[in-house]
Amino acid sequence: MIRFIVRRLLQLIPTLFGLSLLLFIWLRRLPGGPETAILGERGTPEMRAAIRHNLGLDEPILIQYGRFLRRLIRLDLGTSIATKREVTTEFLQRFPGTVELTVTAMVIAIGIGIPLGYLAARRRGRLLDHLSVGGSLIGICIPVFFLAYILKAIFSENLGWFPSSGRQDPTIGATRITNFFVLDGLMTREWDAAADALWHLVLPGLALASIPLAIIVRITRASVLEVLNEDFVRTAEAKGLTENVIRRRHVLRNAMLPVATSIGLLTGGLLSGAVLTETVFAFSGIGAFIAESISQRDYPVLMGFIMIIAVVYVLVNLIVDLSYSLIDPRVRVR
């Protein structure tokens, strides 16, 4: 198992190298540069040239890339061109928001999706089945930003149940430790701050959960249906085991393998899907910041953020692979 983990982590190195090179070249090939974003209407050609020169953007691209690599080896991702703060600082201030949002969305998607998919399979062809299959089709089709506006219009503007933007009410004045607001609230016993942060997660979490929820319902349903037809289930039924035991020990467990795989992939996808949700809900996370950085051509931020996200993505999928052996004892990682 340890060898497996080490090998997977070593595979990261060439992956990151290739990704960084591609990304570096692609970003530099985009027309324009950060100097125009900084200066706006105010810039003169001389000022723009001076900024390009200072940033080293007038040098050959391989020399620029070499400089980036030399920094990267020292784990230094540089500073943001726009804010002049360190890229790692910017990341640590925003990543927790995206993690909270992604986890909320996955909790909603898994918590509702698996039971719903299972029930739909057990009541195949009946009303609940049709409702969940039809509902999940809508969930996949509806654009996230549209759903976000609808949720906000209903639950925030009209009913006033949930806040419509941000991560926490700024007048609470909560203490920041890890920038995971819920966790910080618990750690400092600022219960109201933790509850408020949770409250702020509901609508964006629901919006972001819509697509994974729909996918999980469908995969669970299909997978359970398949397992229900297996010989061992019939055997268990013939043995006279109670439905509860069959469901827990035999059906769900075997049906969960494809679901677990998809959860791993979906979680990674959510990191990128968060861009729209974060923007519409003015939710401070990496997605909205990346979108902003692209328009500002803030190269160090884009390089740094995407490299870190790639590492996180690989780690999440590593954890998913490891979890197979928990779900199915026959799977042994080597």
Next chain:
Amino acid sequence: MRASRPKVAIAAVAAAALAVAGCAESDREGSGGSSKDTLVFGVAGDPKVLDPSFASDGESLRVARQVFETLVRPEEGGTKVSPGLAETWQPDAAGTTWTFKLRSGVKFHDGTDFNAEAVCANFDRWYNAKGLMQSPDVTAYWQDVMGGFAANEDDTLPPSLFKSCTATDATTVALAFTRVSSKIPAALMLPSFSIHSPKALEEHDASNVSGSADDIKYPVYATEHPTGTGPFKFKSWDVPNKTLTLERNEDYWGEKAKLKSLIFKTISDENARKQELRSGGIQGYDLVGPADVEPLKGEGFNVLTRPAFNILYLAINQKGNPKLADLKVRQAIAHAINRQALVDSKLPPGAQVAVNFFPDTVEGWNGDVTKYEYDVDKAKALLAEAGASDLTLRFHYPTEVTRPYMPNPKDLFELLSADLQAAGIKIEAIPLKWSPDFLNATTSGNKHDLHFLGWTGDYGDGYNFIGTFFDRQKDEWGFNNPALFEKFKQADTTLDPAARVALYKELNADIMNFLPGVPVSHSPPAIVFGKDVTGVKASPLTDERFSTAQFKS
């Protein structure tokens, strides 16, 4: 009995929650009063930096205007130079030394005294900037106004306009300049010339812009310790929550702020700002979409319209298509477009057709210039005379952007390009992403023939508009007109305000005869406050003073 896995998992989560609960200190003070003394204001972007010496983005400047003060400032709701930290000011006979009489009894937020020495410490800090502080993206406004520094480290930097600062006595300061300039004193109203506490600058190493040219790091002063004399003090910048909190300066020399705290909350999406206002999460926001002005008014919100202080123009590049160097062709373009229809149908209420390249709120505006009425036949005749009846022009317009003077570039493009086509000019549409593609394409090279661009004034002097556009050869316009450039130089170095204004009037007439482009419109941007918020006066310079904001009781 073996516990089932779910039970183990729940127990583990509960144990973990208990373990973290209370493991860190809360540094929170008692919950801050009623919401009636806290205003949350929605802004479109995070400020980039809190030291306005380094700022050029609107959101950083907005914060600076509440925390800091300048020697002179715009009159409330206007553009006229009026007293700030200085009560009076006077140039000497040569016009190169300005003497400012300072207000007494003013204290910085750190308790130290504001006086003439503090003013000189600030000017000396900017003037003596070294190394990375001379980078054009660090001290953009200083370079815009003053040119260079005491010792320019880059040969391309012009010599400094600023020469020296002398503290004659505790409340008298003399600023010496190398020549007469139209920028003084008006440019000193810019937040970038805010006066900081010298003690705080020293304590937090504020001039230590470190790193390397491609990896600049601001000192901690610029992100955590801005210390001025303004009606609000900086309290906290909660980047993870996209909010910045200011609190009332209880020792303010003037009328104290009505609000106990003022919070700026970043909501980049325009619709999201509107939804948040309606749901009560914020009590005001800036950059109101033109289409939202009337509906919000109808719902009872306080929509304030700023006096227009901007210009949208249609630029013509004479180095693009060679035919554009012919005045008749440029006149044809001006006659071909129906600017009134554009203003009526696409711009917010209160917008006007432009007659000059600056609005009539700026002195030197001239109503008696050549005007180009909408006349398609005349346009066709002029084109025929110039032998340019089969003209094809590349028309650049920006996408994914709203500027205060240009709420919807694509709509504007469609109207004007239809007008031009009606006059027989073929149009090749070139939509480009605003930043940086559009700005790069239209301000350098010569692949552009026509494009939209505009400007929002920094301060109330005509040179800041027309001088910025036309006082020298620029790739944006592609013309060389030495007589015009010479007259600009003359205006810039004329000390007597009346004589300078007279020159601006002449320049406006000259420009409209030469017609380097067509001034299109001035739009008044709107800002909105909650139904129960009063006391804020809209400013053409976006210099709204939140210290006078209050909730109706």
